[in-house]
Amino acid sequence: MKRVALRRATDQTAKHITAAVSAATSLLVVFIALVLLVRSWPIFVTRPLSELLFSTTWKPLQSAFGYYPFIMGTLWVTCVAMVIAVPICLLVSIYLAEYASRRVYAMVKPLIDVSAGIPSVIFGIWGVIMVVPLVQKLAASSIGRSLSRLPLFEVHNPTGYSVLAGGIVLAVMVFPVIISVAEEVIRAVPTGLREASWALGATRWQTIKYVVLRHAAPGVLAAIVLGFSRAFGETMAVIMVVGNVPRVPRSLFDAAYPLTALIANSYGEMMSIPLYDAALLGAALLLLVIVLLFNLGARLVLMRMIRYR
């Protein structure tokens, strides 16, 4: 009888301990946000939020901290990445979920999974070796010169270290993120819906366009948002190829200076200038809040679409 009591006590103790650890780890993200808020508080109380967000001057020595050029840098690079990645990823996810034979799928899927694990500095090296020279050549070529007349394409910066280079590298980085989620969502569409559409004489593509994608749309959107937020917070690959010039970019060939690069580049000097550390950690907080909102929204949608086991 005593043994049973002991076993029951062990069970209850284990339940309480594991529950406590689970609660603690689940609240880690809140804790991170609070810690960042506490350390960056001085910058948020001494300056109105509008000045921080929309001022274009970043001069720590004169204690002018405007995030605007950096926010725009991040947005530019991320948007270029998404413009490149979204159509490609959607087509690949549709192919993998709807068309690929079992053999092709078994070959392609592991490759995509493996590429999700490649470290970001490796993407950075690839960007420096291959993408930057390519962009440089494009900018100098006759195509670049004729494009230069269009807005968004003017060439002021011949180095190749540019928004476009950063966007290409980021796009390749988010391929596996978007593809794996979107593919799962498309696969989760009930087969009966497809069969009904085929029975009406629709081609496979028509079925995908009018039935499958319409059904999977919220989940596909969530996959895109997840990719966006991954690109938004990426540091090392971007810092190596975007040029890091703190000015609002005007064209694809301009250099940019994303928020993440700002934090990573200035950590060495930030303790020596008053308010500098608060400003940088405030930038980290801003990044965290934006990424969290995107992530939370996307995950809530996905939770409804793909049932958790």
Next chain:
Amino acid sequence: MKKLRHLEEHVFRFLMWLSLLVVLGSLMLILGTMLWRGLPSLSLTMLTQIPKGGYYLGEEGGILNAIVGSLCLASGATAFAWLFSLPVAIYLHGYASRSRTAHLIRLAMDVLWGVPSIVYGAFGFIIMLWLGLRASLLGGIIALACLELPIMVRGMDEALGTVPPALREASYALGATRFETTIKVLLRQAVAGLLTAVLLAFGRGIGDAASVLFTAGYTDRLPDSLFRPVASLPLAVFFQLATPFPAVQQRAYAAGLVLTVIVLAVSVMARWLSRHLTRHVVR
């Protein structure tokens, strides 16, 4: 009309093939570039020596400090993360399966997964300041452990989810408590998947640069204490690539190749384990 929709079908099929080619091609290009640029500058001295005087001007030396440092950082962080993620996995599958709480924990882990690594770096940096630490191995381990935690928990969660419920019910029917069932039946059944989760988290940890940038610092010496700075491979790549000397940049490529090989080996091993380490599994 009929012709048009068949044309559309073919056009989109072609576009799909093209996209798949772009995705796989870019992966191959990255791996190919690393091999092509990294191999020529990779040598035994690179792998077995620490940087000597004038290394960053192109003189003698190697990146042993970064290799050993990265292994220490990632192993420490993986151990740390394991300590926290196993209880979460046990709670999820032993006590809270399918409840609202379980959904909330999973949501929290997914959200944590999305936190940018530079934010973990900044967070680790503040914690170190509060603890009175400087850039150190311990600081790097803490930041990396936070980064690895959600990856490991979700991996373990998925592995435990594949155990058939009938096994659990059989164990309950024999009078085992939830804890006993989880430890003796569930964990043992899913051991291959659990290991895969640990390895995948390790691979993620060893490749991350932004979180160790603030917290672990960089040094030319081999790691000797938890409280001293430590070098790491991703930062070795980053710093050497930023120098203006081509000879040093060559070494960045070699360091990148070493990192790629480690990460790919870990990832392939993880996938192999999940398929082959199944001796004790009841089907």
